[in-house]
Amino acid sequence: MEKHYIAKDGKACMAIAVGSDPAPQVEYAANELRYYLGLMTAAVFEVVPEGMDIPVIKLERRDKTELGEDGFRLYTEGGNLTITGGKRGVIYGVYEFLEKLGCRFFTPQCEKVPVFTTLELPELNETQVPILEYREHNYSDLIKYPQFAVKCRLNGAHHRIKENQGGNLSYAWFVHTFSQLVPPEKYAAEHPEYYALVNGERPTLSHRFQLCLTNPDVLRISIESVRQALLDHPEARIISISQNDWYGNCTCEQCLKIDKEEGSPAGTLLRFVNAIAEALEPEFPDVIFDTLAYQYTRPAPKITRPRHNVCVRLCSIECCFAHPFEKCDDAKRAVKRPDGSLSNFITDLEEWGKICNRMYIWDYTTCFAHYPTPHPNWNALQPNMQAFVRNNVKGVFEQGNSAFGGGVDLNELRAYIISKLLWDPYTDVERHMTEFLEFYYGPAAPYIREYIRTLTDKVEKENIHVGFNDHPVAPFLTEDMLDVYDKIFDRAEAAVAGQPLYQYRVFKARLAIRYVRLIRKAKLQGIRDAEEIRDFYRDWLSCGLTRMDEWVSHQTTLRGILSGKWRGVEFYEHWTAEGRDL
DSSP states (O other): OOOOEEEETTEEOOEEEEOSSOOHHHHHHHHHHHHHHHHHHOOOOOEEETTOSSOEEEEEEOOSSTTTTTOEEEEEETTEEEEEESTTHHHHHHHHHHHHTTOEEEETTEEEOOOOSSEEOOOOEEEEOOSOSEEEEOOHHHHHOHHHHHHTTOOSGGGOOOGGGTOOOOBSSOSOOHHHHSOHHHHTTTOGGGBOOBTTBOOOSTTSOOBOTTOHHHHHHHHHHHHHHHHHOTTOSEEEOOOOSSOOOOOSHHHHHHHHHHTSHHHHHHHHHHHHHHHHTTTOTTOEEEEEEOGGGOSOOSSOOOOTTEEEEEEOTTSOSSSOTTTOOOGGGOEEOTTSOEEOHHHHHHHHHHHOSSEEEEEEOSOSSSTTSOOOOTTTHHHHHHHHHHTTEEEEEEEOOOOTTOOSSSHHHHHHHHHHHHHOTTSOHHHHHHHHHHHHHGGGHHHHHHHHHHHHHHHHHTTOOOOSSOOTTSGGGSHHHHHHHHHHHHHHHHHTTTOHHHHHHHHHHHHHHHHHHHHHIIIIIOOOOHHHHHHHHHHHHHTTOOOSSSSSOHHHHHHHHHTTOSOGGGGOSSOOGGGOOO
16 A cells, blocks of 8 residues: 655645635634644655645534534545544544544643654545534633634633634523523512512522512513623623522422422423423524423423423532442432432433433532542543433533632643543543653652552442542541551652752642642641741642632632631631632
């Protein structure tokens, strides 16, 4: 078989071909390809119009095909390579090609780019279309660096990706929107009946209220609110009509009657959302009307089905994250239906999957109360993603540590693995983990892998359940286990002695263990060692890190530590997203 070359002896053997009037996404993809091929070979690659009588890598955007917006095809023919795809797919196809040549995009600041004097063109004939139409997580690197989000093939609302980079799935409103539908500051004084009846009262404090979903005026006002939001955001493809981040669904006679008929308050909510979606579909035929199956609305209803333009986003907030959802036996993770029966998450996932033509997931991948705490969910990430797609899920949001400065619980690795799983739930996770660890931690890689295995072995062998907001008191975080982790980090540090970059990365990861020791001493033993606390904060800030808790600053966390509290948020009687201590 004749060999064909991309570059030979430091000189380009191919050009990058685009159409005479290329789409902005094709231009972006061409520039990225030219940059990385030049970095790999030190050769000068030209971007040329189609039709030239030279070997080319042809980039082509094709819309309204089976590839959709995100799929792509790579194929070689006669010494040429064609990369074709949708508006994001053509860009993803370029990154896939670069990965096949050995590139890896681990973090915005850590990329593996191999060097070749001579680079052969491989034989390719491959098509990829992701199972999930919507792929998102909110680790800070993916928010701060949208270009990196593109390399990770993410397309969610948090990523703010420019249109020439493929754009993203934009929301007009993103979850917990009852306050926007019927603002209490506008209506509560004269119309308390618009708000949920709870224990004989109708609370409207900040986000700690819900709406009375059977009140016809609430529906009328909500339709107008949603319509205006869509007019204000013509770029939006989806809008969330969803309960606030609190309990307290309405128990008025009519709402309660429907809840019982449906076997879940989700039925009452879904009737309300369906009515809005039906009313606005003629004016906004391409918009998806999104809602939550969250806490009290998590179980699927018995009667009502989502309309074709309604998306249900199922949330796993009550779950244990140390074990796969399908295997976890912790009965406390169930939620209660109106008749008092219990429903576990997998049952809810399966039942929603049977009645939804579009279901999204909101999943949780860190400890939000204590961001630095080791979160032993490594062995659950892939089984859970596979359970989602087996049950008709079309999109997943993996909520993680969104602190602006990042985190220390191997966040970079977790973000990388999750991105790979969102694109392909059946990918080889062990290979991806090994590649990342070896490049990112160098000689310390085997010890970081040992640390991960030690965490996961402990929770699996002793069946330790781990929630999304737990204080560091579980058996895998006791003093004797912290000693075990510290010994592993001792060996990791010794392995990278004299190698500053790897030393820094190991040092940063070890802050997780230091944090747990410090806060356990303060809370459980009443020991507050001023020098230890000062040194920890010095090192924390030297790594560019910010908050340690989802809701409050590192300064307020310190105040909590010194006051014998688990969290600084305990100082606030009422705390909401609007009232975050930044």
